[in-house]
Amino acid sequence: MRLFSLPLSSLCLLLAVSTALAVESQWVTTGATGRLIYTPDAEGDRIMDFSSVGYRGQGVEAIPSDVPTVLTLSPIAGDDTAQIQAALNAVGNLPIGANGYRGAVLLQAGSYDINTQLLINKSGVVLRGTGRDAGGTVLHGRTTGPNGTNQRPLIEIKGSGGLSNSGSQRTLIDKVVPAGATSFRVNTSSGFAVGDSVRVIRGTNAQWISDLGMDMIPPRSDGGTVTQWTPTTINQRFDRVITRIEGDRVFIDAPLPHAIEQHYGGGTIQRYTWSGAIDNVGIENLRGESDFDSATDEDHAWEFISIGDSHTSGRAQNVWVRDIAGKYFGDSLVVANPGSKWVTVANSSNEDPKSIVTGGRRYSYDLSGELGLVTNVTADSGRHDFVNNSTSPKGPNVFHNSIATNAQADSGPHQRYATGTLFDNITVVGDEINARNRGNAGSGHGWSGANMVIWNSTAQGYRVQNPPGAQNWLVGSTGTIVEDTQFGPQPSGYYDSPGQAVTTGGVTSLYDAQMNDARDLRAFRWAGGVGVWSDDLAWTEGAEPGVYEVSARDYLVGDIDGFTPDGSASVDNAYIDPQWQALISGSSGLPLTGFDDTAGNKNVAFTVQHTLDAGERVIHGSLALSLKQSGGVIDSDFLRLFNSQPQNRLSFVDLGWSSQINATTPFVGVVDLGGALGELQQGSINVQVNDDVAVDWAMFVATVATPKADPLGADVTVEAGGILTVDQTPALLRSLRLGGTAMSIMQVASDADLLALEYEQAANGVLALSLGGTAAGAFASLSAGSADLDGVLAVSLEGGFVPQLGDSFAVISAPSLTGQFATLTTPALAAGLAWDASYSPTGLTLSVVTASLPGDYNNDGQVDAADYTVWRDALGSQMNLAADGSGNGIVDQADYNVWVNNFGATFSIAIAVPEPSAGVAMAVLLLMTSRCFSRTLSTR
Structure with missing residues (x-):
């Protein structure tokens, strides 16, 4: 058994280092950006990214829910095959819609006899029922043919041509x-x-087969063919x-x-x-049951659904099967044959198969094509319940979050070198999950699979072995590890965290974590502090809010050959930026060399080159190096990246590598570059490995965000504290949330606007809008489909703008408006003017109105004896209300009291015009002190 410990070292210049309480795999870890980092072995092989499997390469996420029903059928007396097939053919002759579908055939609840087989051989066709239980839509595979001719798939999905x-x-x-x-x-x-x-x-070639030992598979003890x-x-x-x-x-x-x-x-x-390949085919909400004569009967329907044909004919791709159940089939609920690609099977069950319990039977879910996904399914009494069964099935394929009970044999790759399958959170009750040399089993199955990953699974046991030149991983799984020697001693697989589940990317499912990484980037969080909306690095995702496609790009530098030098004309002599070369030469007396140089006292230096298209951002990255000691003590050796800045010089001691690098066994060190995103946007990464260490190869992996057109926009949360300045109008947002975890201020310039389908402001959120004029585009505003208001609205002036009587500003516009700002701060106006805040069901408008100074009954800006005269002359009047200071509809003693209490008051002559920062500071003061700054304000 080989237990590897390849430490993942974090770059010293990371802004923050998170410590995870959960155990992580040594092969897949969570980086500084929250995205995954993969550790290769010395041959450069790594656990692959399985996120591209399933329908449309998106698992279950792209399966449509709106394919219209075109034809509806009910059961008839006798064989229903012809009427259903005619309906499938009719839909198959309709034009394909913009969504890639022609339509669906709906089978109403009831029992349908299928004496032969249903065939879907056209793109864009869906067959659906009303449910998979016994009271839903049930297809009965009848046994009506001559003896020995009834084994068949009940439904076959395949194209034509080749x-x-x-x-x-x-x-x-x-x-x-x-x-x-x-x-x-x-x-x-x-x-x-x-x-x-x-x-x-x-x-x-023959050498590979010989190295595997597959040209000398031993004979069977029973004399069977090998x-x-x-x-x-x-x-x-x-x-x-x-x-x-x-x-x-x-x-x-x-x-x-x-x-x-x-x-x-x-x-x-x-x-x-x-030619003739078909895609966009779906089966849903059906139940299939096969006739049978006895528990060991084998002359009956064998598979419920068969997809595709061989690797050169019958291609069926982008096929989905969901919410189905099967009972009594002798082989499979669903088999995805070598001619299938991008298949998803979800939320289904296989029960009580009827057959002899021996080879070639009861392969409940068989992924023998490419890029298939089986998720959230169950199987009972199968043999190889989760299996790759054809000769050399090609991955990636994924079995995910599924359970087999009463298993009669193991799950895993079955024969002749399947590659690249993930068994993720799979439970097998009663048997094992294996990836091993099966020797002379069958007719010479030999090595059943390579680059298999068994992740956080549970089984009775595991036989996981590494074929020469490849590997299989067993990670975080519960069950007995069996060192199987049935066909002689075999290299042990990579065992990691046996008996203890691991977490990566915050979840226990590797596939789920990889899907999280692969999804379009549209959720953004402000990193906090003081910054500008358009600053990519001000967001935790490393890019300005928008909608981006996400892809991983890997760049191998040098070659993987066990430190074998190939001369100056080879890739061993890797490109180095001239300025980087000059810097190293000027700062070190040691010579510069390339890859595979095992002499000591040198600098291995090179530059990784990568290309970014317009608008693209690297949002995550890592660098792996295959290293071996090539001289004396390496405690003083170091790795330098990017430039000559001191923080980019990383000693092997600090990286934790000095105790791992040795002169005999290659060591792979991985550096997390997630804290240096600014350096990754330049299209090149300078690398220096100093002194007594040789480098076999390097691998840079970049996660790149590519802008994409999307009518809905991004989801943005601003709650990390600090002041975020919106200096220009961002693209339309799907949602914008201000405040929450910490008091957060969003300051919008006068020539910018916020556009969001949904806006929500918490009690500790501050929306600071700047006014620079009255024309559209001269004052900041928020336009939203719906807005839920709270917290502070802080209004300020910029650019020397002085509002005048009658000016109005529609600062909030939302067809659906709930709540109000708890606090409103406004800039000072000229004497005799005041702000009016008018809420309506669809927004908030601020207007400049004439101020009302209590007791100033002649409106001359001061309360004096002349106002007493106005009150005296109108005393008792209900018509002339100029002196109705109390607002009770009559000039009376109360109005006299208003005049007395304000006698001598005047409007201030000074005009205070705070700049935006002053308005924001006022809002902060209000939130911190919980005091309300009052101003003469009329609110309707």
Whole structure:
């Protein structure tokens, strides 16, 4: 058993370091930005990102809920196959809508006899029922054919035609493209374009098969047939889409589930088309049951749903199956065949299969295609309940949050080298989850899988072994680890935190954490302090609020070859920025060298180059280095990044690496760059490894946010405290929340406006609006679909603007307005003028009105004897109310008392015009002291 400890070191210049109470995996950790960091092993292989699996590459999130029902059927007497098939064909002949669908066939509740099989072979068709329980829509697989002919899928989803290659085949030129990679270099990228469908082929040769021992699989004790592996039968083909091209580097939409090594046959990439492929097909809210004669009957419906065909024909992609149940099927509830891609199976159950309990039966959920997801399902009395079963199934694939009870055999990859499957929070009651050498099982299953991940799962036991040149991970799982020697001693898998569940990204599911990382970025939180809205680094997400697509880009520098030097003309002599080279040469007396130089007393220096398109931001990053001691003591050695600033010089002691680096075993150190986002926007990262350490390879991984058009906008929360200045009108927001955790001030310049579908202000929120004139665009305002008000509205003047009588400002506009500001602060006006705050059901308007000085009955700005004369002459009047200071509708003694109490009062002649900062300071003072500053103000 190998227990690895590869410490993840945080860059010293991080703004903050969070300490997690929960145990994290040593292979996947949470970085300073809250996003995931993956630790490679010495071969560069890492646990891959599985977030691209399932329908539309988004799991369950993109499954539509609004496909309209076009035809509705009810059961008929006898066989229902023909009427249902006719309805499916009719919908399949309708035009495809803008959402990619033609429509749905709805089967009303009841029992439908299916004597043969239903086929969906057109895109955009949905078959739905009213529910998966016995009282819903039940499809009965009848046994009406001749004996021995009734095994079949009840529903088959597959296209026609096949795969055709196009364009020239290109060669991958890296010595090794590691497992988990989403980019690689090719001999030329000419002829490729973003959006191309390509097939990446990992070649295999006799040496690889020999190293696996699969050309010498031992004979079976029962004399059964054993087929030795050959290169032509185990080639691995990964269907991908090109997402980006940077020079000779091609980026793809999903990671490679296995390393591609030149010495084992290398790899190629070529464009392809697939005639007759179908997509956007759904099955939902159905129950299937098979006829059977006995508990061991095998002449009956075998699968409920079969998707796709082989890896060259019958392609079905972007298929979803949800809320179904199956009973009595001998093999599978759902099988996703090699011709399937982007399949989601969710919220379903498989019960009580009927068959002999032996090989080739009871594979409850079979993912043998690419990019499939099974989530939130159950199985009972199956054998291989969660399985990759075909020859060399290609990942990534995911089994997630599911339970098998009364298991009759193990779950896991089954035969002939499946690659890249995640078993995430899987429970198998009664048997094991395994990824191992199955030797002569079956007809020579051999190594069942590579780059498998068993994560936070529970089973009776685990047999997890590493094939030569690959690995399998067992992380945070409960059950007995079995060191299996059935076919001789095997390399142990990577065991991490056995018996104790791990957390990453704040959750216990790796797939959920990866989905959180992969989602569009639209939620933003102000980091606090004093700053400006348009400052990317003022937001915890590292980008100004907007809507962004998020992608991870990896850049391998050097080559993965165990410190084998290849000369100055090779990638070992990596590019170095000339200024960086000059700086190192001027600050160190040691020579500069490249990768794979195992001599001591030197500087390994290089520059990682990456490209950002207009508007893109790096919002997360990490740098991995494969290191080995190459000289004397390394306690004084260091890593320097970016520039000559002292905080970027990191000693190996401080990083925790000095005790890990040695002269015999490569050590992989990972640096979290999440606290240095400002440095990652330049398109290059300078690296210096000082003195007695050799570097085999380096890998920079950047998470990039790319702006995308979105009509709804971002969700913004400003509650971390401090003052946020909005210096220009931001894009429309879906929601904006001000205040909450700490008193927070949002100061909006006079030429800026806030536009949000929803606005909410807490009691400790301060909205500070600046007025610079009366014209539209000259004063700050908030326009929202709905607004819930509280806290403070602080109004100030800027640019020397002096409001005049009659000026008005519609500062809040919201068709749905609830609440009012608890406190309103306004700037001083000229003598005789006052502010009027007028709330309506749809907003708030501030107006400049004539001031009312109590007792000033002749409105001359002072209370004196002349006002007494006005009162005396109108005493008793209910018509001439100029002297009705009490407002009771009659000039009387109360009005005299008002005059007496204010005798001598005058309006101030001075005009105080506070700048925005003064208005904000007043608002802060109000909140801190809980005192209310009063001003002559008329509120309606």
